[in-house]
Every structure is written in C-alpha cells, then in structure tokens.
Amino acid sequence: MEKSTINTGPAYSDKQESIKAAWEKILTRFPNELQQEFRDERPNPNEEDIEWFESFRLLDPEPVTIFLEDLLRSNEDNILRAPPDVIEEINKKWGTTFDAKLSKVYDQHPERLRQYSQMSSETAHPSVMLDGEIIFGVGRFKAALLRGDKDLRVWRLGTEK
Numbered sequence: 001m002e003k004s005t006i007n008t009g010p011a012y013s014d015k016q017e018s019i020k021a022a023w024e025k026i027l028t029r030f031p032n033e034l035q036q037e038f039r040d041e042r043p044n045p046n047e048e049d050i051e052w053f054e055s056f057r058l059l060d061p062e063p064v065t066i067f068l069e070d071l072l073r074s075n076e077d078n079i080l081r082a083p084p085d086v087i088e089e090i091n092k093k094w095g096t097t098f099d100a101k102l103s104k105v106y107d108q109h110p111e112r113l114r115q116y117s118q119m120s121s122e123t124a125h126p127s128v129m130l131d132g133e134i135i136f137g138v139g140r141f142k143a144a145l146l147r148g149d150k151d152l153r154v155w156r157l158g159t160e161k
Contacts, residue, residue, distance in 0.1 A: 022050045030058055034155050037128060041136050056130065059156040063126035067151050068144055072096060074132040075141065082142055083110050090145045107139070116143035126153040 023045045027035040042049050072079070072094060079090060084100035091098055107113075116124075116139055124144070127137025134141045134154070144152050 019045060019047060019050060023053075026050065026053050026056075030056075031061070033125070034058070034128070037125065037136055037155070055159045057158045057160055059158050063153045064156050065151045066129070066154050066156075068141075068149060069094070071129075071134065071141065071152060072145075075134050078134055078138045078141065079145075080104060081106055081138070082113060086110075086113055086142065086146065090142070093148050094145065113139055113142050113146065116140065117146035119143070121147065121149050121152075124153070126155050128157065129154040130157045131159055 023042075027038060030038070038053065042053075045053075076098060079087060079098050080102050081104055082090070083105055084103045087098050087100040087103055090096060091100075121144060124140045125137065127134050127140050129135070137154075141152055
C-alpha cells in the first residue's frame with residue numbers, strides 16, 4: 001500500500017510556523033480593526049500573502065471618507081464583478097456607462113449585494129483601499145453605490161514600490 005504524499009513532517013510544520021510568525025508580525029503594523037479585516041480575508045495566509053501584505057503601508061491612522069464618485073473611476077474591475085442587473089442599476093444611479101455584458105461574477109453569494117444595500121451605511125465596517133482600488137469590502141462598496149451614498153469610509157493603504 002502506497003503512503004500519502006502529503007507532507008506533514010517537521011519541515012512542513014516549520015514552514016507553516018514561519019508563515020504564521022511573519023503574518024502576525026505584519027499585522028502588528030496595523031490598527032486592531034484592520035488586523036481583523038486581514039484575518040477575515042486571509043484566514044490561512046500563504047507565502048504570496050506574506051509578500052503582498054508586507055508591501056502595504058497605512059497612509060492614515062484612522063479610516064477616511066472618500067467620495068464614491070472618485071472611487072468609480074479607479075474601481076471599474078470591481079464593478080464589473082457584479083451581476084449585470086447591479087451594473088445596470090449603478091449606471092442608472094451614477095450616470096456611468098459600465099458594460100453589463102462584461103460582468104464576471106466570482107462571488108459565491110452575489111445576492112448579498114442587494115441585502116447589504118438595504119442596510120444602513122453606518123453599520124458597515126470600512127472597506128480597504130490599496131493605491132486607489134478597493135481590495136477588501138468590495139461588497140460594501142457596491143452596496144453603497146446601490147444605496148446612492150455620497151461617500152465610503154475606507155482604510156487607505158499604499159504599496160511600497
């Protein structure tokens with residue numbers, strides 16, 4: 001009988017511990033609420049996550065408010081990852097011309113956008129913006145667009161280039 005090829009020996013464990021330690025070290029550079037957002041988004045970080053998150057720099061110590069109209073310009077890809085009917089509604093509300101035929105939905109539960117849009121914006125945690133693009137809390141961003149909010153609270157991050 002052939003043995004499993006899954007590596008669970010000491011080298012694998014050491015590597016996982018090393019990743020976990022590096023992850024926790026990165027998180028300490030950020031406020032607790034943002035650390036929790038990162039943990040929620042990456043419950044099992046890998047080496048690529050470590051490399052990517054290592055480049056993040058917090059630009060403001062607290063969430064800032066950004067006009068949604070400004071975010072529309074730098075987040076077309078995020079908007080196009082919504083169902084066509086949502087894209088069409090955003091176009092109608094905001095006077096934009098995003099092509100709903102280019103919709104590519106990856107979300108396992110796209111109906112939550114409609115649910116989120118029924119909630120008050122005050123209940124939403126800040127989204128995370130990296131170099132002008134919403135990277136986490138994209139559903140919160142689209143829900144705000146559907147509600148017709150004027151602005152969105154975000155953690156503003158930049159990358160070290």
